[in-house]
Each structure stands twice: as structure tokens, then as C-alpha cells.
Amino acid sequence: MTAGQGGGPYGPPQGWNAPPGPPPYGQQSPGYAPTSQEPPLTVRAGIGAFVAGIVMSLVIEVVRLLNWDTLFGPALNDSLGQLSQEEADLMAGLTDSLDVVTLVIGLVFTAVYAVFVWFAWRGHNWARVVLWILAGLGVAFSFLELASGGTPLPIINALTAFEMLFDAVGITLLALKPSSDWFRLRRWQRATGQG
Secondary structure, eight states: OOTTSOOTTTSOOTTOBOOSSOOOTTOOOOSOBOSOOSOOHHHHHHHHHHHHHHHHHHHHHHHHHHTHHHHHHHHHHHHHTTSOHHHHHHHHHHHHHHHHHHHHHHHHHHHHHHHHHHHHHTTOHHHHHHHHHHHHHHHHHHHHHHHTTOOSOHHHHHHHHHHHHHHHHHHHHHHSHHHHHHHHHHHHHHHTTOO
16 A cells, blocks of 8 residues: 555555554554644534534523523413312422423433543544434434424524534534544554554
């Protein structure tokens, strides 16, 4: 293989320079070595877009919590009017607990999502794939929500649109060739004990 060709599925990406000297004992030289281990701009900007999406998600959760009655109060009041007083009191208590549970679930999901972003930043391709799937589903559901009229609060609709935009940008940037080459390089470095 010559210096202008790709290094195969386990070799570094096309365009890396030949490594100096012989390979470490027990390892085969793929014929390439990186000139820089820094992530390219596409990876840095893509991860930044995902982080901005996480911030938008956290802001949306806080706004939902602070406006719980505005978002869900009318529907709840309609349903409570058809119940006895005891049932209405029970439902009101459950609703108060539901807003806390919803916030906790949203925060847990956001924390797990942030872990995948961190692993992608470290160059783990599996985390990039998981981000594509989760962000892709998020973009699809957000689009459907906004297309169906969104929520009664315009601020949540605007924040959802920004989160959707950031996720779409992150997906696109991490799918570009410089990003793919860097993730392949990082996999090769870990496989050869260099990263």
C-alpha cells in the first residue's frame, strides 16, 4: 500500500504520513502515522452543536417545570371536573408528583446523552453512531411536535426548534469525511496502543 491510499478498516485514514522507524514489537505497521491527534474542525463543531442541544434541552425542561399549570392545567381541570372530590384530590397529588418525575426523567436522559457526547469527543465511533440515532429520533419527534402546533408556550416551541437545529448540525458535521477519518484514526490508535 502506498502513502496516498487508505489504511483499510483498521488503519489510519488516507493522507497520514509514514511513521518513523520500525513499529513496536509485535505490531504491524499500517504504513501511516498521524501528523496531529487533534480532532478536526468538523468534530469540534459537531460536538459543540450537540452540547448546545443539551443546553437547549435543559432550558426546555426548566421552562416546562415553571409553566406546568399553563401547559397541562386546562386539560387537568377538565378531567378533574368529572371526578368526585376524593378522586380529584388524588389526581391533583399525582399531578404534582408527575412534574417532578418528568423533570427527573428528562435530566437523566440528558445526562446519558451527555455521556455519549463525551465518548464521541474521545473518538469512540460507537458513541458517534448512538448520537446519530438518538439525535435523529429527537429531530424527527421535535419536527412532528412543531408541525402539529407545538405547545401553548411559544418560548418552548422556539427552544425546541433551536435544539432540533443544533442536533441536525451535529449529525451532519460528525458524518463528514474529516470526522469519519478522525474516528477511524482514533480506533486505529486504540487498537495499536497509541491512544
